[in-house]
Amino acid sequence: MLSQPSQKYKPYTPINLPNRQWPSKTFTKSPIWLSTDLRDGNQALVNPMTIEQKTTFFRELVKCGVKQIEVAYPSASDTDFAFVRGLIEKHEIPDDVWIQVLTPAREDLIRRTIDSVAGSKHAIIHMYNATSPTFRNVVFRNSKEQTLDLAIKHTKIIRELTEECTQKYRTKFIYEYSPETFTQTEPDFAIEVCEAVKKAWGKAGLGDERIIFNLPSTVEIAPPNHYADQIENFCNKISEREKIIVSLHPHNDRGTGIASAELGTLAGGDRIEGCFFGNGERTGNVDLVTLALNLYTQGIPPMLDLSDLQNTIDVVTACNDLPIPARYPYAGELVYTAFSGSHQDAIKKGFEAQRLRHEEGKAKGEPLIWDIPYLPIDPADLGQTYEALIRVNSQSGKGGISYLLKQNLHLDLPRKMQVAFYQVVQEVSDREAREMTVDDITSAFKRTYHFGTGYKGRLSLRNFKISSLDSEKPKPKAESDQESGEEDDTQRRFDGTVSVDGVHRVIRGKGNGPLSALLDALRTHLSLDFAIREYSEHTINDADEGENAQAASYVELISATERKTTSTRQSWWGVGVDADIARSGLRAVLSAVNSAINDGRELPRLKLSVGFHSKSSGQEDVASVIVNQLGLELPRRFQAAFFEVVQRKALEEADEISIDGVTQLFKDTYKYQNDSPSTKVSMESFKLDHLDGSRRSLSGSFTFFGGASRTISGTGNGPLSSLLAALHTQIAGTLSIRDYWEHSIGEGSEVRAASYVDLVYEVTGESTKNLKSSAWGVATDTDITASGVKAVLNAVNDLNVVLKN
Ligand SMILES: CC(=O)SCCNC(=O)CCNC(=O)[C@H](O)C(C)(C)COP(=O)(O)OP(=O)(O)OC[C@H]1O[C@@H](n2cnc3c(N)ncnc32)[C@H](O)[C@@H]1OP(=O)(O)O
């Protein structure tokens, strides 16, 4: 490059316009748009468009609402001529659309041009000749007078030929004249040529009769303020301004085509010629899409419909065979995407604030103004989704990551958890030096917090029951209870089955709320001693508000032994989601515990040593054996009943009972998986009918104490009460259900139902002497009603039932 470029390049000559008005003007409406994609854009392509491509492009422009389209340079090629004829003959041109065709100032070519549009409803004939000194001297080798004569002579030819065409075909014409290289032409000479052309045309009028003077910056050679000065100067000096449409045709050699068009419009331009996404000679024509959307973001209707921008991009890039750069205004792949932390944070906060502002605005009937940091336009208005707004790499922060989690998992993490998870993501993206996709982030989240199917940790909750211990006096509220949201003073008991490294364990604990009761159970049974440092929750609303709403809970745990120290402590975050708020909190605790025990530490194994000595296993250990060996999750009172049976047996066998021994004892005691027919009541078959409302009727064939089979029936509010009513037709006294519980065993097609019934039998009479007894019954079946019915009959067979006389 030269050290003194002034030795090679001339600066532009500023225009003397002391009273210029355009700097104080503002935009109030959109200009008339002329798309020259199919002419100026097409002539700049390596491979000009085929007729099919031009037709597709034309249809897209029409769809976007462009009303003036320069479709060809018909004298240039048979393809261009045939394309124009095809549009007309195939009735592709809507009545409110004007096609425009370009011709040089040459009679033979003008004739061919006018022939091309014969029969169309509306046509703009556009003639050009360059007027600047260099073109006069070098290209045309013409004087000023000859340049004037060229324009005048051919304007007259166009007038004559268009009038003939109108007579023959009723085609309505507008005439457009371009002093090509206008910006490099002496301003007064450009005006002189246009005045002469207007006079030669001789019929410029108002409205559709206006003549168009197109003032191109054929090559952009000066800053945009100079173009604006040139336009304002032209508008001030040209006569009969009201009979003229001043058209702008900026190119983009200095990269200021958009600015030139916008300042030129403030300076008086009525119309802008350009191409979609800025295709065109050299650096392109001005981009109409950017201009339109710039107006839109000022609240001005752009008179172009770009609401399916991606489709427009697809059509234009396919026809031009040119890509749109990723950073291109409005249309680039990355323009609605923030990678950097502070941008992501601001966008996320912006959306949150805007949602609240819009809620208030809606209530007051105010316009819902868009105001999001770093986003001048709502991508949704252009048919774009919000999905790509935030993408994560090593430059990103917690705000962006949390935004993605909110969008994809509907989780609104508490601030400290955002910080904790940010470190996880940051570590991966730094190590792998690549962008983290939404999938990468959500899987990292699920992995870290053991969240969702397929991401189970060492502990997982199978079932639980929370009950209140009313008998115990309420205790004063502890600090941790306030933190954990456990506001109630009532003592709670947690009874549940938790899978621990694949082994089911029945655990039990108590506390001031469900979460502290679970922590107590973990401490007692698994030697896991944690305390809650922070707890929060929110609802996740489904589209149909309420019905399918879920609760999300977040828990930060610390080691309970470190709780009293003030130094920085390690903590573990957990998350749980469930339709039931208590369950979501419990899941969150287990999620955090799973993170804490990710260090591979040993957990106390399930051991069995039953007896009455101090080291005996408890009721929960026995229940754990049953859940692991048989899949049966006994309700707590059933656990207690069976534990007594186990203890008696252990006493008989000198405290020695194995896991298999406990299992067999269960089977024998409750006739579980025992197919031998009962000596008391047995059932061959049953049928359940639905009566009105919730009433049911059960009938079946039963055998009582080895007698002949009888068909009995009964009605009730459900299958089991119907069964009891049927049994009451044969059995003296009353059978009633004190406790019932059911759950599923197995998964998929293997799934079965397990039912547990605590049945009470009361009978009065001479021989029975006011007998009241109870028994547990358990059964499984693929059908839930059948499993309940069988459980009742198992319990009946364990009772000393008496038949009616
Ligand atoms: C700024 C713009 O975009 S203007 C539009 C440019 N678009 C095109 O050129 C695409 C279509 N063009 C073509 O197909 C051909 O150039 C044609 C059919 C118009 C003419 O082809 P040719 O007769 O072979 O001439 P050529 O292409 O060499 O053009 C140069 C000639 O046109 C003359 N010329 C250039 N512009 C004009 C004009 N507006 N009016 C009249 N003559 C002109 C030149 O002075 C030169 O004349 P010369 O041969 O006497 O020296």
Ligand SMILES: CC(C)C(=O)C(=O)O
């Ligand atoms: C024909 C004219 C308007 C042109 O394309 C230009 O000057 O760029």
